[in-house]
Amino acid sequence: MAATSRGGRAIALAVLAAFSLAVTGCAAQEEPATPQPGASGAAATIKEGLKIAFLPKQVNNPYFDASDNKGGKVAVAEFKGVYSQTGPSEASPSAQVSYINTLSQQGADAIVVSANDKDALCGALNEARQAGAKVVTYDSDTNPACRDAFINQASAEGIAASQIKLISEAVGPDGGEIAILSATANATNQNAWIEMMKTELAKPENAKLKLVATVYGDDDDQKSFQEAQGLLARYPDLKGIVSPTTVGVAAAARYLSGSEYKGKVRLTGLGTPNQMRAYVKDGTVGSFALWNPSELGYLAAYTGAALASGLITGKEGGTFTAGRLGEYTVGEDGVVLLGDPFVFTAENIDDFDF
Template sequence: MNVSKRILVTAALLAVSAVALSGCTKKNDAAATSESGSSAVTVAFVPKLQGIPFFEAMNAGGAEAAKDLGFTWLYQGPTTADAAAQADIVRSFIQQKVSAIIVAPNDPDSLTPVLNEAAAAGIKVLTADTDAADSDREVFVSQASAEGIGEALTDQLMKATGGKGSYAIVSCGETASNLNSWIEVQKSYTASKYPDAKITDVVYAGEDQAKAASMATDLMNANPDLTGLVGECTTSAPGVAQAVKDAGKIGKVFTTGVGTPKSMLPYLQDGSSSASVLWDVENLGYLSAWAGQQLAEGNALQDSNDVKSDLTGVTFDPSTKVLLMGDPLILTADNAGDYSY
């Protein structure tokens, strides 16, 4: 091969290599958008569903913790509320040998084997938002107690309805242990404290706001005497409020739910929702990430933990391994606008 031909071949090979490297860079850049920090500790968070305001706010809080405290934060969840897809993401983080994995399981029972697999691989395993109590997780980061949330949802609705009437619950995943625990509290608390009120139905819309609205509409049509609706999660809370608004029943059918501030603000302002029961979601993400780092670095959680200036006195129960953030937050038309998520 003469010199000129060698030059042409070499140039062609360099061009191909440049294209290949460019493709790899773009792929890695996309993955890196969810990372922050530079220490040897890597904490990964796998939400129930990526892209909805609640878990995006948790991600923002986790990223803030990583920036403040100096560790790497990874965030990836399924695009639909799919336990199998969630398990696949956990397995990918096991293969990456992250230091800690935080999971909000869609189906605790089906996620337990892969959480145990992570623990067996030497990864610190935590759950947040929703627990998988039968797994080998070391800590459950709980936003508030089941009693606190269930009772607050009931009290806020009964405040609007005068402590009487019939109401239905539009929940999300049938296997979501946190939602189911709140519903059990609502059932017992309604029966004991509000004898003139009753729960007529509990239905499940998945993580689908439009489906929640449709199911709420069907409930109102099937029961003209219905006085209340509870949206048990951050997609069904705005869904039931939208259904009441569309039906022209504001002031006749009252709603409460577990909704994020920005999604609920219009409904709180027009009266289609009376209140939303939540907590500081970004702080929940921050606390989860902080706990992941603590475990990864071999630090024991204390009975009371001061995490940052607005996250103090966080209690840890070593018998249940529950890290409890605190009391729920009641969102109304007056304060929902104070939050950015």
Template sequence: MLFQNRRLASLAAVTLVASLGLTACGSDDEGGSSSGNGGGGDATTVTFIPKNLGNPYFDTSNAGGEKAVEEFGGEYEEVGPAEGSPDGQVTYINTATQQGRDALVISANDPDALCDAIGEARDADVKVVTFDADTNPDCRDLFINQADSAGIAKVQVEMIAEQIGDQGEIAFLSAAANATNQNEWIKLMEEEISANHPDIEVVDTVYGDDDDQTSFDRTAALLQSHPNLKGIISPTTVGIAAAARYLSTSDAKGKVALTGLGTPNQMREYVEDGTVTEFALWNPEDLGYLAAYAAKALVDGDIEGEGDSFTAGDLGDFTVDEGNTVLLGEPFRFNADNIGDFDF
């Protein structure tokens, strides 16, 4: 996204290695004490539940959440399923509710499957913030949107169009088939292509389930099934890195363009070796950071809904928009000219 100056400054200063070794910073036992669901003079307890653990993207966003919680003197924990399934998330939502946590910050694996568990949490006065991937809006208190969906879709289409001369066959390599954000972006990308890029044809959409090996295999299968393929858009950080890894050692390197959403540290080697020309993302650390401050504002009663404003630490002031959403910003393009300026 086109980060504001303050975000560009913070990005350049961040040193976050997106590794699979980052583990949860709390346990169910540690989360057993609550602050009474009201903030007040007690530490605000915040539980982050990403789509899955061991995902470099969520390692980064959760680190931002932990930083924010430490800044406002709260108690942070990260729990979640090993694989990106809604059933796994429901278990952790229920546990956090039973423990009396003040707020949950969730990246939803399904728009509807979590709603019953979230409803029980809200009935128990637990504030629920979604980020990255939303639930049905009726289920949660607030959604922290990493970027406007239309903007995310448009920038990815623009990049692939530039890279393939605005014509030819392309395919999508997505995450899970029921991932809310992925499906919304793909729908909008198809609409953008249909309206403004008549010579680009979408020939397939495949799902790597946000698993490295599955995404790698799906990339190989795409090239076998579509020998005239000119480009791949992968709007998932796991998928684009796996696809780049496959392309980098295949005969398709330099012939099949790849773009989508990725982190600089994941994609650096593939930009430097010419496998990938350009990709985009927002700052996931800022996303988690903002989500945590929004959760704190809800718990404290500083915000309730549309039109209310709050301050999110170093990121500054934000306003709750229509649908009880808060927008982080616009996508930013990473390429050989600027990727060296970022480290996350």
């Protein structure tokens, strides 16, 4: 997982103390490995040799590098499994389908996938499950009928409330026009957050904020940059942009930092400290939020392994231990909740390295 300083680790632990719940993946050898005190049965353990395959929305994305290679990979090594990451270079549902089929044919015990579409992956995922793989979604869910568990980085309500609170504070008491720069139009998590943000904006305390547009950068850096540029061209009175996607918020920050709008148009969203550090320090961004993506991948890997070992089934109430993160409980619809978003500012951003 991503490294932090002592101060950052303390903060991260405090944040994680507010986090709760989780789940895991399929079948393999019978040798015991990591004891699971939260599982039923005193001798319940994660099996060794489990093949845990991560399929992010897109590879070569800093967010998924942190979640998969610095989180999931660490977890898989702990319970002596076999880790892999594969996926498309662009966020495409059809491209993910072909990777799911390949992973199923290769005998993956657990497929951990961040879905580019809620329904488009279902046929391939259910075929993989029939072939013996457990399916864990993380970051972006599918239809619950298509997977065994979903690792939710934070509740939609919590993310939406934090995003609107941050943009409201950034814009100031006079409010004004704001816009949303999202990822893909079909991204399950983005759409849920946007709907909840609209609910937040309808509250009396946010009456002075007016949402004028929602645009999509498709989690592509250049397109997101152009969409941010286009927003300012179309809405000259725009006061703020919310971009709840790591690619989008970094691209928008890059545009604003080199434009006449720096310091005039406020930006917040969901980003990683390493992406956003320069823009926080130069005043382009005052604050932004995220969970620790490496913790998300770490939890997803343990959930997949717990499912594959038969320690949990994905049904509500099941419990298991996710390594150093401790015990988690499966919630309604197979959801395991990591926790609330953490807010990064100039005062704390150097405490984190991911």
